[in-house]
Amino acid sequence: MADASAPAGGLGTFERWLSLWVAGAIVAGLVLGNLAPGLFAGLARMEVASVNLPVAVLIWAMVYPMMVGVDFGSIRRVGEEPRGLIITLVVNWLIKPFTMAALGVLFFEYVFAGLIPSEDAQAYLAGVILLGAAPCTAMVFVWSNLTRGDPTYTLVQVSVNDLIMVVAFAPIVALLLGVTDIVVPWDTLLLSVLLYIVVPLAAGILTRNRLVAQGGEAAVEAFRDRIKPLTMAALLITVVLLFGFQGEKILANPLVIVLIAVPLLIQSYGIFAIAYGAARALRVPFDIAAPCAMIGTSNFFELAVAVAISLFGLNSGAALATVVGVLVEVPVMLSLVAFANRTRHWFPERTRRP
Numbered sequence: 001m002a003d004a005s006a007p008a009g010g011l012g013t014f015e016r017w018l019s020l021w022v023a024g025a026i027v028a029g030l031v032l033g034n035l036a037p038g039l040f041a042g043l044a045r046m047e048v049a050s051v052n053l054p055v056a057v058l059i060w061a062m063v064y065p066m067m068v069g070v071d072f073g074s075i076r077r078v079g080e081e082p083r084g085l086i087i088t089l090v091v092n093w094l095i096k097p098f099t100m101a102a103l104g105v106l107f108f109e110y111v112f113a114g115l116i117p118s119e120d121a122q123a124y125l126a127g128v129i130l131l132g133a134a135p136c137t138a139m140v141f142v143w144s145n146l147t148r149g150d151p152t153y154t155l156v157q158v159s160v161n162d163l164i165m166v167v168a169f170a171p172i173v174a175l176l177l178g179v180t181d182i183v184v185p186w187d188t189l190l191l192s193v194l195l196y197i198v199v200p201l202a203a204g205i206l207t208r209n210r211l212v213a214q215g216g217e218a219a220v221e222a223f224r225d226r227i228k229p230l231t232m233a234a235l236l237i238t239v240v241l242l243f244g245f246q247g248e249k250i251l252a253n254p255l256v257i258v259l260i261a262v263p264l265l266i267q268s269y270g271i272f273a274i275a276y277g278a279a280r281a282l283r284v285p286f287d288i289a290a291p292c293a294m295i296g297t298s299n300f301f302e303l304a305v306a307v308a309i310s311l312f313g314l315n316s317g318a319a320l321a322t323v324v325g326v327l328v329e330v331p332v333m334l335s336l337v338a339f340a341n342r343t344r345h346w347f348p349e350r351t352r353r354p
Contacts, residue, residue, distance in 0.1 A: 021232075022327050025239035032240065033247025040244045044314050052314055055241060056195070059306045061234035063196055065227050067204025068211075068220065069141065070162060071155050081153065084279065084288035088157045091275045091296035092135040093168060099270065100132025101125075101176045103263040112259050120317045124260055127321025129176045130308050132267065133169055135161050136298035139333070140291060143298065146337045147344075149291035157295055165300075166197055173307070196306045235326075238305065242323045245314045260324040268332045272297040276340070279347070286347035290340045298333055301326050 033040050046053045108121040116124070136158075144154040211219040243250065250256065275296040279289035304322040312318040 021236055022239055022330065025236040026243045026323075026327065029240040029243025030247045030250060033244035034251065037248070040241070040247075043241065044245055052309055055238060055309055055314065056306070058234040058238045058241070059196060060200060062231050062238070063200045063303070064203060065224055065231050067162075067200045068207050069224055070159050070201070070204060071208070081285065081288050083282050083284045084153065084292040085157055085160060087275055087278050087282070087284070088135075088161065088292045088295050089164070091271060091278075092161060093164060093172070095274065096135070096267075096271055096296060097129070097133040097172050097176060100263075100267050101129050103267050104128040104132075107259070107263045115255065115259060120256075123312065123317025124256075124321045126177055126312060127304070127308055127316075127318035128260070128263060128267075128325070130173060130304040130318065131264070131299045131301065131322055131325045133172045133176065134300035134303045134307075135165065136295050136300055139329075140295045140298050143294040143333055143337055144291040147290035147294070147340050148287060149294075150287040153288050154291045154295075157292060161295065162197070162201060166201070169197070169303075191310065196303050239323060239326065242305070242314070242319055245319075250320070256320070257324055257327075260321050261328050264325055264328045265332065268297050268328070269336075272336050283348055285350040286344050287350065289347050290344075293340070294333065294336065297336060299325055299329060301329060 043054055044052065104125040108116060108125045112121070140158060141151070141154060143149075144151065207223070208220055211223055215222070272293050275293035276289065279292060284292070301322060304325065305319065308316065308318040308322045
């Protein structure tokens with residue numbers, strides 16, 4: 001997962017400063033959106049079945065390389081240490097979506113009621129719900145690497161989560177969005193899951209199998225290293241587009257970014273505390289405990305952004321909330337990586353297989 005400029009066990013130069021690049025992309029989007037509103041209006045109209053084509057291409061550029069890195073054959077190793085997987089699944093599917101929805105309702109409908117119009121509050125609530133229901137698929141490999149986690153077991157956790165996400169994401173989101181009185185277009189929601197999980201997952205598996213047949217895991221890593229710049233560029237261009245579409249609205253009320261970030265920050269640190277605390281109580285080895293807590297804390301923000309756009313539109317508050325999630329996640333996760341490394345002694349160590 002690290003590029004040539006990365007120190008052993010660390011992030012590459014670009015990933016290390018990802019928060020800065022995302023912030024720069026946000027500024028660029030705001031400026032361009034106000035300087036060239038006609039251009040962004042034209043891009044916004046490029047839709048098929050509620051899916052914006054430019055953004056769909058960019059989302060694919062982010063999701064597909066991640067799916068290539070998922071080794072479903074590693075699921076057979078789950079029996080080695082089931083406690084870490086159990087914690088991950090309980091946190092991701094029985095706790096995290098519902099605590100995110102609860103925090104969203106608390107802040108957007110009550111605490112911030114006098115600061116946000118009711119219609120906008122419902123849209124921001126929908127966005128954070130989409131983030132809470134989408135556990136991390138790719139960046140967790142980076143966080144696992146930074147904590148010297150077991151890479152194979154991390155693959156097990158991610159692989160099982162992806163399998164569950166294919167069938168559970170849509171029903172959970174529909175249930176929680178229904179609670180907020182937002183009408184859920186099931187056809188669009190299911191189409192989003194198909195486009196942004198099932199299809200790239202199938203393409204990733206086919207690509208991975210072909211690469212492994214040609215040169216083993218080294219070929220897979222070489223392929224991912226080659227396309228990593230494309231992935232990062234797609235992320236930043238997506239942020240530019242989304243903030244360009246939202247430019248006038250954000251500049252009219254910049255406080256909204258801070259307000260959306262508040263429940264996201266509380267959710268992130270709270271979920272980490274639950275997962276990490278459970279792992280400590282169950283004496284899960286550190287190289288499994290740290291990644292399992294990171295998976296629950298981090299979000300599959302690419303999917304959340306894509307579904308928000310498909311369901312509510314490029315100019316929606318829901319799409320804005322999911323993009324704020326991108327801005328918040330990297331610094332939060334880096335702080336949690338630092339905390340985990342400082343508390344390694346809380347957990348038993350185990351000898352990893354070569």
